[in-house]
Amino acid sequence: MIQFLKLLFRNRLAALGAVTLSFTLLLAVLTPILPLPNPNITATADRFLPPFSDGHLLGTDHLGRDLFSRLMWGTRLSLAVGAAAALIAAFIGSTIGIVAGFMGGRTDNIIMRLVDMLMAFPYILLALAIVAALGPGLVNALFAVAAVNIPFFARNIRGVTVGLANKEFVDAARLSGMSNLQIILFEILPNVLPVIVIAMSTTVGWMILETAGLSFLGLGSQPPQADLGSMLGEARAALITSPHTSIVPGIMIFLIVMSINLLGDGVRDAIDPRLKSGALSRPLPATIVERDTTPPAPSDDLLALQDLRTEFHVGDRTYKAVGGVSLKVNKGECLGIIGESGSGKSVTALSVMGLVASPPGKIVGGAVSFQGNDLVGASYDQLRELRGDRVAYIFQDPLSTLHPLYKVGDQLIEAMQAHRKMPEKEARARAVELLEAVRIPNAARRVDNYPHEMSGGMRQRVSIAMALANEPDVIIADEPTTALDVTVQAQILTLLDELRRERDLAIVFITHDFGVVAQLCDRVAVMYAGRIVEEGPTAPILDDPQHPYTKKLMACVPELGGGKRELHAIPGLPPAVDRLPQGCAFAPRCEFAQEVCKQGEITLDANGDRAVRCLFPDKVSQTEVTS
Amino acid sequence: MNALEVKNLTKTFEVGKSLFTKGQGVKAVRGMSFDVRDGETLGIVGESGCGKSTLARMLVGLLPPSEGEIQIEGKVQDKASPREFGQMIQYVFQDPISSLNPRKTIREIMETPLKRLHGMSKAERNKRISEIFASVNLREEFLSRYPHEFSGGQAQRIGIARALAAAARILILDEPVSALDVSVQAQVLNLLADLKKEFGLTYLFISHDLAVVEAVSDRVMVLYFGAIVEVGPADAIFKNAKHPYTKLLADSAPVVGRALEAPKQKADELPDPLNPPTGCPFAKRCIYATDICETTDPALIEMGDDHFAACHNPIKG
Ligand SMILES: Nc1ncnc2c1ncn2[C@@H]1O[C@H](COP(=O)(O)OP(=O)(O)OP(=O)(O)O)[C@@H](O)[C@H]1O
Ligand code: SF4
Ligand code: SF4
Ligand SMILES: [Mg+2]
Numbered sequence: 001m002i003q004f005l006k007l008l009f010r011n012r013l014a015a016l017g018a019v020t021l022s023f024t025l026l027l028a029v030l031t032p033i034l035p036l037p038n039p040n041i042t043a044t045a046d047r048f049l050p051p052f053s054d055g056h057l058l059g060t061d062h063l064g065r066d067l068f069s070r071l072m073w074g075t076r077l078s079l080a081v082g083a084a085a086a087l088i089a090a091f092i093g094s095t096i097g098i099v100a101g102f103m104g105g106r107t108d109n110i111i112m113r114l115v116d117m118l119m120a121f122p123y124i125l126l127a128l129a130i131v132a133a134l135g136p137g138l139v140n141a142l143f144a145v146a147a148v149n150i151p152f153f154a155r156n157i158r159g160v161t162v163g164l165a166n167k168e169f170v171d172a173a174r175l176s177g178m179s180n181l182q183i184i185l186f187e188i189l190p191n192v193l194p195v196i197v198i199a200m201s202t203t204v205g206w207m208i209l210e211t212a213g214l215s216f217l218g219l220g221s222q223p224p225q226a227d228l229g230s231m232l233g234e235a236r237a238a239l240i241t242s243p244h245t246s247i248v249p250g251i252m253i254f255l256i257v258m259s260i261n262l263l264g265d266g267v268r269d270a271i272d273p274r275l276k277s278g279a280l281s282r283p284l285p286a287t288i289v290e291r292d293t294t295p296p297a298p299s300d301d302l303l304a305l306q307d308l309r310t311e312f313h314v315g316d317r318t319y320k321a322v323g324g325v326s327l328k329v330n331k332g333e334c335l336g337i338i339g340e341s342g343s344g345k346s347v348t349a350l351s352v353m354g355l356v357a358s359p360p361g362k363i364v365g366g367a368v369s370f371q372g373n374d375l376v377g378a379s380y381d382q383l384r385e386l387r388g389d390r391v392a393y394i395f396q397d398p399l400s401t402l403h404p405l406y407k408v409g410d411q412l413i414e415a416m417q418a419h420r421k422m423p424e425k426e427a428r429a430r431a432v433e434l435l436e437a438v439r440i441p442n443a444a445r446r447v448d449n450y451p452h453e454m455s456g457g458m459r460q461r462v463s464i465a466m467a468l469a470n471e472p473d474v475i476i477a478d479e480p481t482t483a484l485d486v487t488v489q490a491q492i493l494t495l496l497d498e499l500r501r502e503r504d505l506a507i508v509f510i511t512h513d514f515g516v517v518a519q520l521c522d523r524v525a526v527m528y529a530g531r532i533v534e535e536g537p538t539a540p541i542l543d544d545p546q547h548p549y550t551k552k553l554m555a556c557v558p559e560l561g562g563g564k565r566e567l568h569a570i571p572g573l574p575p576a577v578d579r580l581p582q583g584c585a586f587a588p589r590c591e592f593a594q595e596v597c598k599q600g601e602i603t604l605d606a607n608g609d610r611a612v613r614c615l616f617p618d619k620v621s622q623t624e625v626t627s
Numbered sequence: 628m629n630a631l632e633v634k635n636l637t638k639t640f641e642v643g644k645s646l647f648t649k650g651q652g653v654k655a656v657r658g659m660s661f662d663v664r665d666g667e668t669l670g671i672v673g674e675s676g677c678g679k680s681t682l683a684r685m686l687v688g689l690l691p692p693s694e695g696e697i698q699i700e701g702k703v704q705d706k707a708s709p710r711e712f713g714q715m716i717q718y719v720f721q722d723p724i725s726s727l728n729p730r731k732t733i734r735e736i737m738e739t740p741l742k743r744l745h746g747m748s749k750a751e752r753n754k755r756i757s758e759i760f761a762s763v764n765l766r767e768e769f770l771s772r773y774p775h776e777f778s779g780g781q782a783q784r785i786g787i788a789r790a791l792a793a794a795a796r797i798l799i800l801d802e803p804v805s806a807l808d809v810s811v812q813a814q815v816l817n818l819l820a821d822l823k824k825e826f827g828l829t830y831l832f833i834s835h836d837l838a839v840v841e842a843v844s845d846r847v848m849v850l851y852f853g854a855i856v857e858v859g860p861a862d863a864i865f866k867n868a869k870h871p872y873t874k875l876l877a878d879s880a881p882v883v884g885r886a887l888e889a890p891k892q893k894a895d896e897l898p899d900p901l902n903p904p905t906g907c908p909f910a911k912r913c914i915y916a917t918d919i920c921e922t923t924d925p926a927l928i929e930m931g932d933d934h935f936a937a938c939h940n941p942i943k944g
Contacts, residue, residue: 168722169725169728171689171709171718171726172720172726172786173728173739175687175689175709175712175717175718176740176743176744176793177709177739177740177743177793178710178743179710187731190728190730190731191728340808340809340810341808441894455896456675485674485675485835486837486876486880486881487875487876487890489879490878490879490880490881490888490889490890493881494888494889497887512809513881515880515882515883518882518884519886519887520887542883553810556809556810556812557809558839558841558842559838559883560838560841560865560882561841561865561882562841563842563861563862564841564843564845564861564862566817566820567812567813567816567817568813569810569811569813569814569817570810570813570814573780573811574808574810
């Protein structure tokens, strides 16, 4: 709550709105006990007194009534009516929305068609029609305003409810014996309540304005009762001669509506979770670089990460997502990076081309050497030229690279033309070629498909085709087959393997599956808590892991053909990278841990073409896994 | 006795239905019949869209079947009612976090089945929750916290604890570990094995990971296009597959020490549910297909010891 207020008041406009609104509300509450003259007493002799006249701070109106007193009482009434209308509209609208969204199917269909019909009428016309039917009067105006705002709430709340009604916790509640009504009240409602409050805070201002509008037309509050709209309406005739009678209520309406809307927007933004993580601004096009050490000299390898460190700064926490990673890959080689979620695999991959979201991400040390140039120090223009051209990415979800509204062929053509001029016809022919290269049957026809017309495996092949479009030197594939079925996975892996042999591609393949690594990768790096714990050629590492984590992780994963059995587990959880322990990060879960493991830095020590970050690799290597 | 008996279970969804027009029927589950024996773990595998979740949701009463019969512990269930089913059969969901209401404390979540299904008093509930938390290795201090404060593995334990609270003896585990990290997967799978022993539970274990299914199941059932294509003992079904589709699955799984090669198939497209084929739904992809496969959908018949497959040209061996 305190954090919420802090966020809210960081927004100056919202703070201004809050102050103005509180002041107005305070006055409205205090009105009955303030020493004000009766707002409805007429004194024809004192007509149209200007402001600051004796005894009339803001002057008088056309009947000689005290304007200040009328303004106070009028504000009070307008606020009350607006709030009442908002409550009624929110209650009825949300009820309709929740029922429609929760029941779904035919009920939803019928309800929402009716709501649509209501919305199709011009807003103010509908309100006028309702007042005309009910007769003029403030209460009827209130109902009219509430009624025209019901569809807004119904639509919004229905949208939120539909999302919730399909959540698994609703099914779980059913299986726990709750009835539909109980589920709506105890499971759904607590989750939509914040949305209702936000919707109210952003609409109550308009409802005050609408009631004022009806009163202005003489359909709302009836004389002599004052509300802001009727005050304006009555002052209309004297607009030229005595402008203050119009200006006073006009300014008040303006202040109220503005302050409510500013505050409402502020509340909406403050509740937005993205704000909390500090990611208020849009991420920069390239990751911020703030290196605290001099970068190492570029290497001869095609692509090499040299002691790369990437951090996230959120609030006062520092997450060391990548804590000094060195890797290299050359032409025709496939390097696997394996590790659990949160171990820093994806951030490592994204750091290569400066794709880590910034803020909060930051590269704080090391270098990425590509063809002898340091990419970490490179300008955004240089990076943009290389992205998708020399170094291409494939992600787990193909839909994150494919735009849903464009044909896959056009997207391929665009990817090519972004980097070199190419006549349309040639580009199209090449797009078909690419689809054939990724073994999409009937490519000439498929090139005109939209992504949603393809299956998941087919889409992933299109994103591989996108990655290949400019004949890159390196492809970085981040769990490209995790979301796919095994039969499709086998095809995609085979395809990548063939492509790398045919085109001498270098591939960095991120996965959490040892089977995939074994089949595809020449070398493998095992990551834990942002660092590489073991690295080297695939076969020796899988045959004889020397880091306890590698060994345990392999034992956790059952392999097909082993029959029914107990599985090995690693006790505990990986450490949070904002609170890494001293010494070895794996020590709390390691059966070989000694006192020395918990002190100082444990280095990644090379031994031939392998390297391991452990003090007792020999012991590990000689011990059988037990659980 | 069988924990669960399913006869000719069918689910047809209507797609493209609007207020005025009748939709077209799509069969997500096409007449499945099978038994689940008391105390066994029956693994269910198949590719996405093959009907695994639809089947599971019918079995717990969340979805009314279009045809067919479900018998739980000898009792025929003629009306889909999660409330009635819930005392006999429970569901553990794939996404542990989204299966817990973010606005409720863990205690409130745990209390619901005890209160609504069993009408327990406050004191009874507290005692029962303590017992269950002890068996799933969760600390009682967690009870006052909210779901977002937990890791995936902990949240899944809470999901399992809730299923146990309903005191059902059959659990449907729908991809219970696929959202978890490998090092945590094993913790949860071993916990499930211990609970099964402790409470004499029966499991239906749905997963796309063949190796995991093989490691935890007594028998495995392979689904394709809404039907059972093969069912048999876990230690034989992948090693000794009778159905070409099972063999394709087994050969596709990445295994350390096996060369990378996509197993042969003629095409890789699934049949169109709006336009189902007349013969074997696998015929378009099957390298063993013969003429009869195009015209006649094969029935599930016994082909070995407790081993059934639906194929005209089963694999020998
Ligand atoms: N409400 C629905 N309306 C129409 N079709 C549906 C509906 N629910 C499921 N289907 C279809 O039924 C088939 C089976 O779906 P189901 O969700 O059971 O598959 P699954 O095997 O669980 O897949 P996954 O592994 O991806 O979860 C699919 O073709 C799906 O598109
Ligand atoms: S350094 Fe020590 S604690 Fe770390 S992995 Fe090696 S033996 Fe275990
Ligand atoms: S019935 Fe024919 S097409 Fe179907 S799986 Fe068997 S051999 Fe293949
Ligand atoms: Mg599913």
